[in-house]
Amino acid sequence: MNYLDFAIRNIRRHKKRSLVTIFTICLGFTALGIMGGILNNIFSRLKEQSIITEKLGHITFAKEGFYENGKLHPEEYLWNEKEMKSIISILENSGDVELATPRLSLFGIASNGEASTIFITEAIVPEDDHVLIKTNVDGRTDREDISLAVAKDKNSDVAIGSELSSSLKLKEGDYLTLLTTTKDGIANAADVDIKKVYNTGNPANNDKYVLSNFYMAQELYDTKGAERIVVTLKEPKNIGEAQVKLNSLLKAAGYKVESKTWDKLSLTFGKVKTMFEVIFRVLTMIITVIVLLTLLNTMQMAVTERTREIGTIRAIGVLRKNIIKLFCAEGIIMGIIGCLLALPILFLIAFILKTLNVTFIPPVASTEVPIALILKPSKIVPVFVLFVVASLVSAFLASRKIAKQKVVISLSRTN
Amino acid sequence: MSKSSTLIELNSVYKTYFLGTQKVKALKNINFSIMHGDFIAIAGPSGSGKSSLLNLISMIDEPTNGEILYGDVKIKDLTDNQITSFRNKKIGIVFQNYNLIPVLNAVENVAFPLQINKVSKKESIERASNLLEEVGLGEHLNHRPNNLSGGQKQRVAIARALITNPEIVIADEPTAALDSKTGMDIINLMKHLNETKKTTFIFSSHDPKVIDNVDSVITLRDGEIIQAENAVLKSKEEVINS
Structure with missing residues (x-):
């Protein structure tokens, strides 16, 4: 039947x-x-x-214990210049990595001379960020390159969040004073030029975000090194395998690192x-x-x-x-x-x-x-x-x- | 198979129904044998137990008490699956209202019991076509039941009952839904198949014209056999000995 x-x-x-x-x-x-x-x-x-606008890339590497104790003892969790270059070299030569770029993040008070508010900054290497911005996310690569505002040859250029701009009545072309501390806790300040006002895409940080130059941030923080290395992968689908492999390579080279993928680092995703x-x-x-x-x-x-x-x-x-x-x-x-x-x-x-x-x-x-x-x-x-x-x-x-x-x-x- | 060998035996068979809380004794102490090649009519008024008796013989119901033997096989010892397969291979059933499957055409209806039995589609359709030719429906092979007359439907139903070459065909009031001429045609067809294929037929009817045309008649009233013409009734001793 x-x-x-x-x-x-x-x-x-x-x-x-x-x-x-x-x-x-x-x-x-x-x-x-x-x-x-x-x-x-x-x-x-x-x-x-998360990957592009928050600049998290695919995987972020930091010294072991950074995410737990890095805020209390920042100097202990910085890589020096030699370590930073060595780690970037290992990652770039692994075959899996499209980009490995150093990062620093600072926070403090931003002032227009009359009023002030808190700021957070992610310090990027501009030429690296041009690569990051073109990272393929689900088939999309065409997007506005905000990092163009942060020129390599003029370290003081920054881009700021649109709500930070409106709260301090600042516009493109104005300057802004950033007051922060060095890695040793000593106050330090820099005047920066607002090259770009943009919507960060994240309502949680659009009123305090400053995208700044990595080399300027190094000067402000009084370091030649970096606190994190952000990488993008050639094959993001294999992120888990790549993370394990890259961790092993760094461990084999004598570095105690911890790594987190973008979805674990993103506050909202x-x-x-x-x-x-x-x-x-x-x-x-x-x-x-x-x-x-x-x-x-x-x-x-x-x-x-x-x-x-x-x-x-x-x-x-x-x-x-x-x-x-x-x-x-x-x-x-x-x-x-x-x-x-x-x-x-x-x-x-x-x-x-x-x-x-x-x-x-x-x-x-x-x-x-x-x-x-x-x-x-x-x-x-x-x-x-x-x-x-x-x-x-x-x-x-x-x-x-x-x-x-x-x-x-x-x-x-x-x- | 000789006409004298026993096909089915009913020993002290009782059937009781409950209609709500009311107990209805449909069959009382039924004892008789059906022999190979018999052509038996069960007669009696409405409510006399004809259908209940045929339901038990066709194994679609089971007795409250007593025993039914099919050859040496005790029906009550079989599982539901065994009974179902047994029915498929050994028993052909013809229903009063034909009960053809409306989504199948005439030849597919007839081939259906073979296909249940895993006979190939080609062979089953071929055999069904031949059988429909035999019952005079060669021109209606591809007609759906709703395009057939009552008499034609009943011929299809008879062909369906015969397709597996069963040992017995059981028909409950096969002529009741037909006019008298068509009804007699159906009885004559069944008689013809009984004589040519030696298939045993047992059917119920309350039509005197039909009863007059059969060899053996068992008459029921209030669930009891009150008369048997040329049928093999069993004595109390025979039942006890069996």
Whole structure:
């Protein structure tokens, strides 16, 4: 007996009902596909914000214990110039690294001569940052190169966050005084030229962020070294393996280092991702239950209407388990068709959104990005499997009672 | 197989139903044998127990008390799967309302029991087509049940019951939904198949014209056999000895 053929004929027998069921599955799958696609876009933009805008690269290396004690004893966790150059050389020669660049971060008080506020600065090597800014994040490389504002030949050039600019009434071309401490805790100050005012993309630091020149920061901090080395990888998909390999290389060279990937360093990415993943899972469960109940209702109606027919085929010689198989085949077919129909709809919606170029501000960001659906198998395939399993379960639940029913009772049913 | 050998034996068979809290004794102390090649009609008014008896013989129901033997096999010793396979291979069932599967055409309906039994599609369709030719439906092989008349549907149902070459065909009121002429045609077809294929037939009817045209008649009233013409009834001693 060809269950597939028999199941398809039974699905076609009640066209309207089957279509409504398939439409419900399709709708549920489309809804989750859209939600998943938008979340993928949000995660991708946050990833880009972390790697590029927050300058975290893919992996950051620091002296062992830096993240725990570095603020209390900064001088102990600095690499000197020789160490810094050696580590950069090891990383660059590993074969995995696209860029290895030193970093310093400072904080203190920024003043326009009349008012002051706190600032934090990430000190970058400008020519290295031109490379970082072109890092491929989920296929995107074309973005504004803010680091152009921080010229190598003029160490005092900086770019500042737009809210810092507005709070101190500063504009491009003005100067700003940065007051901080050296690595030994002695006060030090520098006048810097505001080359660029820009939105950092992160509302948490847009009112205090100063993107400064690494060499100027070294002078301010009274060091020739660096506190961190940020790297970007040639193959970011293998970030875990690369991290282990690079750690081993540095350890073999006698350096005690600790390394963190960008997602662990980002203050917001992990939390936002976790929150949205939870929302997505809850939504998935709710929609799956709706799909399951819809299919259960359809299957229950089919079972009720076909009770005598089931009695007949049982009388002719179909085993109980094969009755269940038959209904499960019907459920699975409807589940698969519903999901497959949703795929072109999702691609169409993705295409329309791309064409319209509608923008929005993602959570914990302050810059607009295009609304887009990034359709990844990692989100779609589990939902597909879940819906097919839900279809199978609902068909099983609906048919198991009738399969167990005595043949004579099934046959006595008058439809 | 000789006509004298026993196919099915019913020994002290009782069937009791409960309608709510009310106990209904549908069959009381039924004892008789069906021999190979028999053509038996079960007669009696509505509610006399005809359908209950045929349900037990066709193994789609089980007795409350008593024993049914199919050759040497005690039916009550079989599991549900064994009974189902047994029905598929040894018993053909014809229903009063034909009970054809609406999504299958005539030839697919007839081939269905073979396909359950894992006979290839090609062979099962070929055998079903030949059988439908035999019952006079060669022109209607690809017609769905809703495009067939009552008599044609019943012929398809008979062909479906015969396709596995069963030892017995059991028909519950096969002519009840048909006009008298078509009903007689069906009985004559069954009689013809009984004579040519030596298939055993047992069917119920309350139509006197049908009853007049069969060799053996067992008459039921209130769940008991009250008359048997040319049927092998069993004595109390035979039942005890069996």
